[in-house]
Amino acid sequence: MGPGTTCPWKGSLSRLQVRTWIEPVVASNQVAASLYDAGLLLVVKASFGANTFSNNSSSSAPRGALEEQQQKAISNFYIVYHLVVGLTPLLSAYLLGWLSDRFHRKISICVSLLGFLLSRVGLLLKVLLDWPVEMLYGAAAVSGLCGGFSAFWSGVMALGSLHSSEGRRSVRLILIDLILGLAGFCGSMASGHLFQQMVGHSGQGLVLTVCSVSCAAFALFYSLFVLKVPESAAKSNQALAEVDAMSGISGTYRTLDPDRLDKPSMVGHQPSPGKGVPKKTILALLFVGAIIYDLAVVGTVEVMPLFVLREPLKWNQVQVGYGMAAGYTIFITSFLGVLVFSRCFLDTTMIMIGMVSFGSGALLLAFVKETYMFYIARAVMLFALIPITTIRSTMSKLIKGSSYGKVFVILQLSLALTGVVTSTVYNEIYQLTMEKFVGTCFALSSFLSFLAIVPISIVAYKQAWWLKYGDITEK
Known part of the structure; x- marks a missing residue:
């Protein structure tokens, strides 16, 4: 071969290397999560606000008392919601981590991303159909039974470890965390503006929830059809994957x-x-x-x-x-x-x-x-x-x-x-x-x-x- 000849497999190998990057999944899922968190708070506030003021429209209760009732209603909602979010992953996260170690590294990532997508769809249906806010407990339970953030982040940490040498592993994992933080920052900055794109009780928050569902769907489809597990995985990495089986749970x-x-x-x-x-x-x-x-x-x-x-x-x-x-x-x-x-x-x-x-x-x-x-x-x-x-x-x-x-x-x-x-x-x-x-x-x-x-x-x-x-x- 002459000096100007290039290897015919160089381009495909480069593309394969790019397909092992977990960063696109982390970024898109975190944007979806930040939009969802802001949308959940604002939708719940709007729902309890409408119920509180409509139930007391004929009474002479001061506005401050009505706002206090709204705050207590939102607080009670989050008590139950966080109990569901915190406890349901305990039933499945360790099992998904075990399956990922034994069969395929993407199992915990893909299953948890499916749960995230379903929970985002639940918020979208709440906005579209004006369902009671209690249905969001069910959406959170579905996400938790699919592993929640516990299973997702353990899979991300395992893939990040497999794609890096021991000397560079710490930098690799910290950079993944930085991607998480920067994506969350961008999503949160845009959330308030997206929530205001449509006015009216039935339409407010629709654009934000659609964007959240779209980002969650992109993360799931990318992990299913694009993301590849690095083939050069040493046996010693299995111990690290077991360590990560429950990481990120809290x-x-x-x-x-x-x-x-x-x-x-x-x-x-x-x-x-x-x-x-x-x-x-x-x-x-x-x-x-x-x-x-x-x-x-x-x-x-x-x-x-x-x-x-x-x-x-x-x-x-x-x-x-x-x-x-x-x-x-x-x-x-x-x-x-x-x-x-x-x-x-x-x-x-x-x-x-x-x-x-x-x-x-x-x-x-x-x-x-x-x-x-x-x-x-x-x-x-x-x-x-x-x-x-x-x-x-x-x-x-x-x-x-x-x-x-x-x-x-x-x-x-x-x-x-x-x-x-x-x-x-x-x-x-x-x-x-x-x-x-x-x-x-x-x-x-x-x-x-x-x-x-x-x-x-x-x-x-x-x-x-x-x-x-x-x-x-x-x-």
Whole structure:
């Protein structure tokens, strides 16, 4: 062949390589999810608003009392809705992960995407046919029985791992998380404008829900007919897939994982084996810190949509979309924080930085009176994703590779059940305190976030002792 001759298979090989990228599925599904989340809130608000004001049109009840009834109705809806969303995936997520490991890697992704599509169609039917909002519980149950976000994200993490070398795996997975955050940001920014495209009770939200269904359908069809599983999958990746079988079960903010197993947190000598700090004690303290911090974060996330709809903020549809978009920016800032802080701080120090960041922002939220104050509080939370991420990374350095699945599944199940309980408790607290002090839930979250620093600080002390005197024992 001459020097100008090109390989006839180069183009097809390049196209095949592109078809192994999971990013298009992640981006399109997250745009659909962000549109759906905003649409769900606005549709439920409109439905309960119409019912509340029509039922009390002949009475002399003040407008403030009617708005309070609307807030309680929305809160009660979300209590049941989040229970359905949080509990139903527990029945199927692990099974789908097992099937993906044994038969085909795309099973968990495709089945969960089918559930997402059906739930988006459910919201579309609610808008078109003006069905009762209770039918959305059924749509959420269908999505959960198909694996929900738990099964979907475990499949995404497994494919991302198969498509990357061990040295580049952490960068690969973090970039997938960035795609998730950026797609959610774009969808949330557009959601309020799309919701207003059609006016009238029967048409409002139609354009938004159609766009959500379209993006979800694209993600499903792309995963079925375009996406290819990398053929060069080593047997060692099966263990990682088992670890990921239950990952992502408790929320989008827990998915950032730097996977820093192949590099130390701090430059220093490696202690020789010997008696030292009990390993199980440190693992238990990390579990306690993760659960307490999860209580704070999930509680804030659950109450925030209700908070922005009433006084003193009283946002419209566009402002709701912008507020949701602001939440996705922490994917970027936390990613940058991990990259910078990991070069000069111990893992425990990074965890405490993230907890202080979130706790300070939650405290500011409790006293928000104007929209600009809300965004200042959100900006203070810029490192809120770091703690759970780095806790997983720290655990991975304390246990053997053969124990990753057992320990991480226990952690994720603990966080999932914690999230379900927290959603119910916080919504009840919000209903009881919204007239006296609407920021009560945020103040409670701030207290819990700072409280979570206590077990992490003990771990930091033991870690410093270990670096100075010796190894960590198996006890």
